[in-house]
Amino acid sequence: MAKVAFLGLGVMGGPMARHLAAKGHEVTVYNRTEDKARAWVSAHGGRSAATPAEAARGQEIVFACVGNDDDLRSVTTGPDGAFAAMGRGTVFVDHTTASAEVARELSGAAHEGGFGFVDAPVSGGQAGAENGVLTVMCGGDPETYARVEPVIQSYARACRLMGPAGAGQLTKMVNQICIAGLVQGLAEGIHFGKRAGLDIEAVLDVIAKGAAGSWQMENRGKTMNRNTFDFGFAVDWMRKDLSIVLAEARHNKALLPTTALIDQFYAEVQTMGGGRWDTSSLIARLERDRS
Structure with missing residues (x-):
């Protein structure tokens, strides 16, 4: 069992920290909204801290799952950030979906501080976090990864080292590219089936057992x-992720015409008031104003 901290108790971080506590790890939590941290402790034990630095002090592993690059810098290298309090030989594990650039930046800062860093974005959504069956894509050096992998397994169905710092974030970008294309294809298929007068649930039941089947379809x-x-992974967050993808594509010269187009489709959903809708709401833009 390890002494750990968890920074960020949102819809993903809260359940992940809960699984750590349930497995017997000694958990200290930090959240920007202190009431949420106190409520988590009341429900699951452990203790809360007023700052990331206080949460990180004396821990073997510090986990984080926050919103974006700026949030991540705030809880690591910002005022009262965790990095200032981390001891030599400890490890920081970042579950935020962020840029590969910030992962490499923070990995370098951790190395200078004498501790390890693993970028470890996750896939599986809120349900995956609640049920402890996330897929975790990691970047870092093998020795550091080997030390934290058994602890990450507290809430993971699959966990794999993909390469050096930043490789986890790059793998998550591939994941988001594939999801965007799958959801758009599914939206168009269902929309077409409706216009053709088919029983859509019957159609989905049949084709899910063939080559068209996918997690999104099921x-x-x-x-x-x-x-x-009114559930799931919000359009606003998908657009954040796709902005990271498209920025990286400009850097590495990858051609992503379909992804760029679907990003604009999500922008349309936002203008429809669907910023907090699940990403499957791509179909809503096809269905609007149609009888």
Whole structure:
């Protein structure tokens, strides 16, 4: 069992920290909204800290899951950031979906401080976090990764080292590119089926067993057919992720015409008031103003 801290108790971080506590790890939590941290401790034990530095002091591993690059810098190298309090030989594990650039930046800062850094974005959404079955894509050196992998398994179904610092974030970008294309294809397929007068649930049941089957079809097809989107991974967050993807593509010269187009489709969903809708709401822009 390890002494750990967890920074950020949102819809992903809160359940992940809960799984750490349930596995017997000694958990200290920090959240920008202190009431949320106190409520987490009341429900799951451990203790809360007023700052990232206080949370990190004396811990073996410090985990974080926050919003974006700026949030991540704030809890690591900003005033009262965790890096200033981390001891030699400890490890910082970042579960934020952020840029590969910030991962390399923070890995360098951690190396200078004498401790390790692993960028470890996750896939599986809120349900994956709640049920402890996330997929975790990691970047870092093998020795550091080997030390934290057994602890990450507290809430992971799959966890793998993909390469040096930044490789985890790059792998997550591939994940988001693929999801965007899958959801758009599914949206168009369901929309077409409706216009053709087909029984969509019957169609999905049949084709899910063939080459068209996917996680998105199994878990989002029926709700897309019902135009229900008040759950899941928000469009606002997907657009944040796709902005990171497209910025990296400009850097490495990758051609992502479909991803760029779908990003604009998500922008349309935002203008429809769907910023907090699940990403499967791409179908909403096809269904609007149609009988």
